[in-house]
Amino acid sequence: MKLTGKLLKTSAVAAALALSLAACGNGGASSSGTPTEALKGADQQSTDKYTTASVTPLDKIEKDKLGLLTPGTLTVGTLSDAPPSIFIDKSGNFTGFDNELLRAMGDKLGLKVQFASTKFQSLLAQVKNKQFDVGSSSISTTDARRKTVSFTNGYDFGFMALVAKNDSKVQSIADLKSGVRVGVVQGTVQDDMVTNQLGLDPVRYPDYNTAYANVKSGQIDAWLAPSQQAEGQIKPSDGTKIWEKKVATQNFAAYAVAQDNQALTDALNSALDAVIADGTWTKLVKQWFPERKTDAERMPDGWKPGSKAVKVPAGN
Incomplete structure (x- = not known):
């Protein structure tokens, strides 16, 4: 992406801060770095307190x-390699659930939406x-990340997936122990889970494509990933599979x-409620x-998108 004017002035600061936030490398794998503790505060009570009771009416947005x-x-920063949530299609267009939902929200606000590719x-x-x-970018909302940015209300939940070869001995998250080379994308909640909860030193990659390529080639034993992104990467001939999936409504995406x-x-929260209420959110999830065939699968464990006031139309 070409930077001009104000963007150039902030790029150096942004790059430096990114290193401290995500223990970044330079395009390759890294097996060391400081954990970000992004999972701190990741429980339903902590996240629910951030969901607004209601929103400003759309006609009151200035x-x-x-x-x-x-x-x-x-102007939206997004990823290019994480289908079905955020990616660039064969025609070169930014698309995926997250981005199409944001386009619909932009329409509600009368705003054009312009995407640019970046790294998570x-x-x-x-x-x-x-x-x-x-x-x-299907960003999990955590207390640590709220120290850096603000978040809208939630629009999705996630699954965590363990990906390994079809004949792998690593077949569950419980199998991730000392001596197992597990890959993660830098700065993600999967990075924090492996580092902080499991006490391991993962191999960190800059993007989903690189992480998956390394599990396919056998450079790592397994990849812990958001399941939507894992499912978008795996092809039938790859010799890999998702061995385990864990639902994660606590860290809703925003x-x-x-x-x-x-x-x-506030404006985005208003637009999100609007596209939920008119059925657009449900249509895009489908x-x-x-695979989320019922309302219970689209909204598990009592989770729902948007503010506490918005009603989600029945989609069964």
Whole structure:
């Protein structure tokens, strides 16, 4: 992505902060780094307290006060390699559940949505320093990350998946022990789980494609990943499979916004409630996650998207 003007001024700061946030490497694997403790506070009570009771009516949103980099346009940092949530399709268009949902939200606000590709380990710092208005990357909301950015209300939950070869002896998260080379994408909650909960030193990669390529080639024994991204990577001829999936509603996914731009966070929350209420959220979940066939599968364990006030139309 080409940076000009204000973006150039913040790029160096963003890059430095990204290193401290995510223990980054430079395009390859890294087996060392400081854990970010992103899972701290990751329980239903902690996350529910951040969900707003209601939202501002759409007709009360003042578009000229949203602090956008370009008036009338949401400039969004996202990933290019994490289907079905966030990726670039064969025609070169940014798409996926997260991004199509954000486009629908932009329509509600009368805003154009412009995407730019970045790496996950840099994204929060780039949002913080206003290189992007919004970060869209199935970002798990955690107490540690809230020290860097603000988040909208939740729009999705996730599964954690263990990926390994079909003949692997590593077949569950419980098998991740000393001596097992497990890969993660830098700065993700999977990185923190392996580092902080399991007490292991994972092999950290800059993106999902690289992590998966290394489990396919046998450079690592397993990859702990968001299950949506794992499912988007695996092909029938790859000789790999998802051995275990764990639901994770506690760390709901949300869009990231700079902490000093409450007006934009409020506007996005209003738009999110609007696309939930009119059935767009349910339609997109069915389109991008066809395995979630019922309302219970789309909203497990009592979780639901948006504010506490919005009602999700029945989708069965």
